[in-house]
Amino acid sequence: MKAFEYAAPTTVDAALKLLGGPNAAALAGGTDLLGRAKDYVTSPDRVVYVKEIKELGGITGDAKSGMTLGAATPLSEIVHHSGIREAYPALWQATSEIGSIQIRNMSTVGGNLLQRPRCWYFRAGFGLLGMKDGQSLVRAGDNRYHAIFQTDGDALFVSPSSLAVALIALDASAKVRGPKGERTVKVEELYRVPRREGESELTVEPGELLTHVMIPAAGKNGAYEARQKQAQDWPLVMSAVNLTMQGDTISKARVVIYGVAPIPWRSEAAERVLVGKKFSPEVAAEAGTAAVEAARPLSMNAYKVPMTRTVVKRALIRAVQGKGYWEEG
């Protein structure tokens, strides 16, 4: 880790001033930033500790009018929030499966959303696109954990935030403050596919601070993830869904998938299948199938295709029916 200076402001205004310098980084839980710094993937000259800024903390609102999460809210607070558990099971399920108790105590909503990809080529110092001598290391190498969508491009890593997937399914927005003032964007707009090395996959600019996440009232929502370990591990793929129902009929659907693309992957194909239909496990399966139609896996991750089909189907069933056909007992 390179040496840096450190400040712990108590207000957002002060934090923004401190973040205004070149190569400054906001530090919240530290679980991502400090790992990157130790690996010399990110070497900030100044670290601004924002986790304890009071205006960035807390969960407010209710299921009817929607809820607001302060960006510095630890993930453990979401897990312990019964209102969230009831209104936004997709968010609750996604959050309670993140990392471990230690990780959830440390990590924050903002930090999770703005964490950098776990791609092992990126973390080894080969850049976000993992290129060496003009060749994609990812394409030629071990891409078992990489993308299956938009793989004709250069960005083959997968977006690392499962929280983002749940929040996008819930149609959440984010408040971002910076030197130019405050802006509100959809959570999905926090992410983009970088077109060249050096371009970030995040749209939050240096010097800006994500301050709040606003979640509107939700329909029937849920999440499902597949992973290798039961203990602390990353999802291999995961899906969060949110269905607005009119009677038995699905009037609006949001289906978002983790682990398949450099951005949280909104599956409009799956959503199209769902809208206007009465929910049934068969319809859920159809949506899962539609979700992977455009998948073009890399050399080592074709397994993600059936897995993705499954997690979409199961997230839908879980959202509407609670318990699923795959659960024992």
Added chain:
Amino acid sequence: MAEWPASPSVIGKRIPRLDGLLKASGKAKYPSDVHPKGLLFGAMLYSPHAHAKVKSIDTKTAEKLPGVKAVLVIAGPGTTLRYHGDDIAAVAAETEEQARDAIRAIKIEYDVLPHVVTEAQSMAEGAPEVFKGGNVKKGRGQTKGKPEDAMASAAATIEATYTVPMITHVCLETHGLTVGLEGEKKATAWASTQNVYGIAGDLAQALELDRGDVTVYTEFMGGGFGSKFNADVWGTTAAKLSKMAGGRPVKMFLDREQEHCAAGNRPSATAHIKMGADREGKIVSVIAEGHSTGGVGNGTNMILPYVYRGVPHYSVGQANALTNRGGSRAMRAPNHPQSCILTEAAVDDLAEKLGMDPLEFRLKNLDPGSPMTPIYQAEIPIGAELIGWREKRKPRGKTGTGPIRTGLGMALHTWGGGGNPGKQVSCTIHPDGSVDIKTATQDIGTGARTILAMIAAEILGLQPTEINSLIGNSSYPPGQPSGGSTTTPTMAPPCYDAVTKARDALFKKVASAFNNARPEDLSLKQGQLWAGGEPVASWKEACRKLGTSPISVTGEFVDGLSSTGVGGCQFAEVSVDLETGEVKVKKIVAIQDSGLILDLLTWESQVYGGVIMGLNYGLFEEVVMDPTSGRMLNPDMEWYKLAGASDIPEIVVRAYSPPDEKGRQVIGVGEPPTISTAAAIGNAVSNAIGVRVTEWPMSPRNVLNALATASREGRA
């Protein structure tokens, strides 16, 4: 021939380890914890390339950085670096942060050379050479009978390629030591090692001192599993840095990345196996061709067929493909887990082909010439009962209709684990009644410290907590390096010998003080000295009669107390999600014979631990290399996956120990129980999903790939 007591009062009981509370309270000081006065922090610079020549190396900037006290170049200009993680240079500085900064400030120009990091790259025609003379080394081949003819006449045959990847030891305390010098003549080190006695020699050589001038302490150490027998480059480098820094102690422990890349691995193994059986279910022929890589070190020495050595016809060929990876080291039962997986997968597949219960098939094919056979014959029914084989097991693929399928699998294993003569233990009985047991062995987590105290306590009629079990010090009498499950069977006999002789000497000295008893009338039990069936004095009172002269005896290996050769079997029950490929192990049953069990509590821990390490091998572990850059992609504990608490199934452990078994004396148990777990899990997965997953570990990827392949080929 010496004998263990027929009705022991301490041996065989569940005795919590003597140092357990020190460890559980954070007060145990490991070699990486010690902080001698004037301590400097070391850091290693290692190769980011799989294969490169050092063109130039410039340490000037690094040397001038604040806090830097010594910089040592290990790989000077012209040196070839052969793997990601290969040692280049080292630094000692006042703080660890400064040491790492200095490492970054060393300027190196590399001439990057073409590399081979996968077996395919290594074996390709015209591949770059790891060392001069070619990458592929033919290993031990064996032929018995006429395997081709026998195969042709077999009633059923199978043919498949099975693969298990390279894994690493992942010692939680990384390799390293803390070492300092007093003057130029004496050195003291705290080493994380399985060989406290031997390391002293390594360091003495590096410092050009006599062995006796170097004292090495290993009071505690954080895991070795076969990879920590030598001081290694980083250890001797730390000693040299200390010398350069005027003797100030230097703490040098690898970072996790170099630990994964350079501090040892269990080699991969792949074998193409043909196996044939006759109509009765007797294996008649095995034809196997295998290859493996242990990086720049040895590959797997595959024992094929494993366990079923009675097969009348077989031919086995194998090759070690050198790669630009760190070299292999012994890892918990070297060669056996790989051999077990390869053989037991094929055996299972052949039973399936014949339509036979794989348990019956195994019983039929036990080697009639092996002393292990009666042990397996006794163990298998016990294990089958405990896992519910008869009630629960369905034929492969006939496991239901839903997405979650359960399956059962099993596998057999064998190991030596005997004791060796040549090591010593001293026993001192002090006039105040305290008892010191000393030997230069170490407790790597097996409970060796406690076991020595238990033996002494047994013989002296005391409690283990009343014995000072002093180990982990190179100046003590020569002790056993902890490897090959030999520590207990090697150290128990000289301990028994020393304590027995010390006791007899005590009897001789004090007998007259107790109603003029004869020494042969005396005995010790329940903390008392007994004469002719009556307690006559407490232990302390008896010892007080020694006056000012303690008794000190050095014991040697004696016959009759330790033995070798064990057999075991394991059963696994798994559930597999056909739609996600996720495998959950629900239950493992491990039946293990290991002769006389000294401490049942720590014995069980060893077996549980072996099973869990095998579970990791079966479900999670693999070294992932990047073919283009030649780097290890998962030198961490995030993508190098290891089980956490929620991954641990119900584990049922049974010692197979009928009375005549106990007569076989003490045998080590560190290694055997880790051998067959991964094989049993793989077989259970195949049983559950109806197709063989030929590649370990049983990851969702490998499971879904196997299902997809089978589906493409119309098999499922």
Added chain:
Amino acid sequence: MTEQKPRDPGGLGGQSRRDFLRGSGVAAATAVLTGQAAGVLDEAQAAEESTKVLSGTVEITLKVNGQERSCEVEPRSTLLDTLRNRLDVTGPKRVCDRGSCGACSAIVDGELVYSCTTLAVSCQGKTIETLESFETGEGSVPHAFHQNDGLMCGYCTPGFVTACKAYLDKHPNATEEEIRKGIDGNICRCGTYVGVLAAAKAAAQAKKGA
């Protein structure tokens, strides 16, 4: 926040913090363009006065296991390295050093965290507990680990003991499944989980009985 004494008040190679904010801060630059320079600079100064910027080597005081302990660190020094290298509190171990294995677990202001991924400077004014401060008598978590052989080489043990203690303190009625999830942030290589779970259950039982 407790007192901090920046050793190297410049910290930017001769450039003062004020210069830094004035000359190169994006906030300042933007403000100039929008004609609000004066106001922003005032705010910047106000922010600077209220927020100390630490650099170089700083002396900090940490409350570790009930004692105020002072030492010199760098802003980048992790809590783990500070405890181990500077304060000789070596219960927490460095194993993965990346927040994956739990060996470095410590309790900061009542919450279980990975100390390898926590900056020491961010812990000033907080209560830091490591397992060295835990009760070890009958009924305690360390005692239960010892009696149930929830350890072998022992290097992961401090992390497991700490995670167990933190979890049981908050969830005294936890089921075995919940305890497993509670300690899923920790990894043992010797494979002591069976003993660890037995110990955790025994400690939970003892706590209830007490």
